[in-house]
Amino acid sequence: MVPPAVESPNPQLTQQFLSSALSQRGPSALPYSEDTKWLIRHHLLSLTTSFPSLEPKTATFTHNDGRSVNLLQSDGTVPMPYQGVTYNIPVVIWLMESYPRHPPCVYVNPTRDMVIKRPHSHVNPSGLVSLPYLHNWIYPSSNLVDLVRALSLTFAADPPLFSQRRAPRTPPSHNPNPNPSPNFDSFSSGSSNPGAFSSGYSRPSIPPNNYPPSPYASGSGRVQPSPTTTTSHHGEDQSEVFKRNAINKLVEIVHGDVVGLRKTREGEMEGLFSVQGVLKQREDQLNKGLKGMRDEMEGLEQQLQMVLMNSDVIEGWLRDNQGKKFRSLENVEDAFECVDVLSKQMLDCTASDLAIEDTLYALDKAVQVGSVPFDQYLRSVRALSREQFFHRAMVAKVRAAQLQAQVANMASRNQHYAV
Template sequence: MVQPAAHSPNPQFAQQFLSSVLSQRGPSALPYTEDTKWLIRQHLVSLTTAFPSLEPKTASFTHNDGRSVNLLQADGTIPMTFQGVTYNIPVVIWLMESYPRHPPCVYVNPTRDMIIKRPHPHVNPSGLVAVPYLQNWIYPSSNLVELVRNLSGVFGRDPPLYSQRRAPPPPSPNPNSNFGVTSNSSAVASNSGSAAGYAHRPIPPRTYPPSPYGSSGAASRVQSPPNTEDPTEVYRRNAINKLVELVHNDVVGLRKTKEAEMEGLFNLQGVLRQREEQVNKGLKEMQGEKEALEQQLQMILMNTDVLEGWLRENQGKKLGNVENIDDAFDCVDVLSKQMLECTAADLAIEDTVYSLDKAVQTGAIPFDQYLRSVRALSREQFFYRATASKVRAAQLQAQVANMAARNMHYGRIIFVGYVKSVLLANVAEIVLVSGIVSIFSDAYLLIDCRFHPLCIMEFEKGLLDEQWGMAVDKSWHELVDFGQSHP
């Protein structure tokens, strides 16, 4: 196929060249990140040491979208062994902007007398190489040396290039030859369907700027018979394949862009749904608060109507000969009037004691006077509270008597249970709440069925058995006697 270079570039020159181009700054700087430049230099130095036929260069690379960028490349030949004969496949390894985090782009670079094998499992018609090593590129373990070794093995199993000329049967090639085979060997490769190479622009052949340290015979000569295929047809076929590849890349790029836009719209939709739920929740809370406020407003309006009615009734009235303002309010009975006086006196004494506390804290009165005043007020407050307690007990007894008198007319009652007695100020306390009469004086608890909504057992007189009737009648008479004995 291609004869190897007459001599290999000096690795020291390669190191100097890479150090020079990777250290450039400004508009002429290479588009690699600073944290990867040292690793790129190491990869290329190792590659030129292991494969001297590959030379590091800089060249302009044109992307599918038309952008041109100055990149590093390894240009030269890769040795491969096919049917016991060593061949050299011309390749170009482009180090893209994202290298080494992403794999390089490898192209076979056929000469004028070579053509890309079609179809080939790892090389498309435009020369782009796709081998498993590139597809499974892992940073930072993957490197160029292992890539070239992998390419050599893959091309040795299925060469990607073959010669366009036919020649008479060749003699047996020398397997140990380190140089390119003769034209007879080229014919063998042609008959076997062998050859390798991937060109970014296969026709006309790609030209690259010379290395700063010189190519030193890197331009190889191809030994092949006369051309047997029309170059125009080859150019047309390769151009069509290139256009198909460009269209495919554009479609893939457009699809990725639209998928990214759709993903963004889906995320936005999710955010909007969450906000919708929050708004609905807040709306429900506001509606509940509105209903509660409306209820409070109705209550306030009712109280306002009551107060306005009282004002209308009493606005034109005069106190007349009333000397005390307290006499303006009439109590229903004597007990209520006495309870009002005791409660007012109790609260007044409470306010007085509070004022004395403030005065002694500020030093307005002496401490001994404060103690005497508080003792006198506390004694007086005790009598008022005791009187109020007795009055309250008397009122409750009167209410029980009235309740018992009303219950004589009711035919349905409920027997609930027995309750222990509780004495307060030597007076039996009787509590009346919502129609419930609780007698804490070794009596029975009776509930008026007309007012209390919860009933444990309901019965009609005349429907109970004799034992239940006797027990209820006895309890009823005890309640009536208790009310009559405590007027």
């Protein structure tokens, strides 16, 4: 039967419900994009104003993969004019997570005494509706009000539901038991058991391609339309159409401006990220240079300590030998005495190295003027170079030993002064 006339819902309560549902945060928040919630609210309010029989709600939607999510829906009936009478088709309009950029999901929701027409060009056996308006959904101009009007026109051309007929009772003369069978009884009482429906259902006695005049009344029963459901959208005020088109155009312009502004900001962010990368590289270079300068400063401090130690040694020698006369010395070099074995080795090796260097220089001059044959020059250079290498290696070892001894001596002095 046609549902009774639906009272117009309180607009303030509907606005409060949508504002509260769309402003939720945390685990209970609806999975819609923040920049589209205002448009979703506008669509549902416009739908409730144009079609009071459709009420916005929140419910749990289960996807085909088993994932459940809390979504907005518009539940109620859609007016359908059929053979001069307006009927109400129960539907559920689900606003999916990507709404309004993508179309909603519309399901026909038959009651117990209704069945879905099979086959139907726009409704599958599960009740899912497929319309050209849904396939050609354009954001942001497409809306729920125009969708419901398209549903009404499509259902008027081909009703998706019709009432199920009850099987006639068996004449009592053929059955000694006056009571009908259990399955028949269960169907006659309006049971929704699928088994009862299959056992008690009989097809209408009309051609397969013709359906009852009323998609809700069986037999010859005729139902009067509800006064609130006979309004047709053909008589809609032109000012409302112009206002809606202007709002849609304004929304489209604002959306384009937002997209352009977003692209500009993304370009600026990319530039800032590039500058940040360059600054990061310079920071690494500065840190590396600072580390090198610190290492160099430590090396210079060690050399300064070595110079100070040598200065102390020279000043001590000058104090000890101040005023002494060395006229009795035949050789001036005898005035210098090595304080230890390492110093003597250093002096001998250094003198030998410098003497070999002078010899090699003299050989170069001699071979250039032809005083020394070339083969003899090569043999002499090879022998002198081997000997020079030996002296230089010895100098390096002696220098390392002296440095170690000086460090140990300085440590002992510091410890003595501390005591």
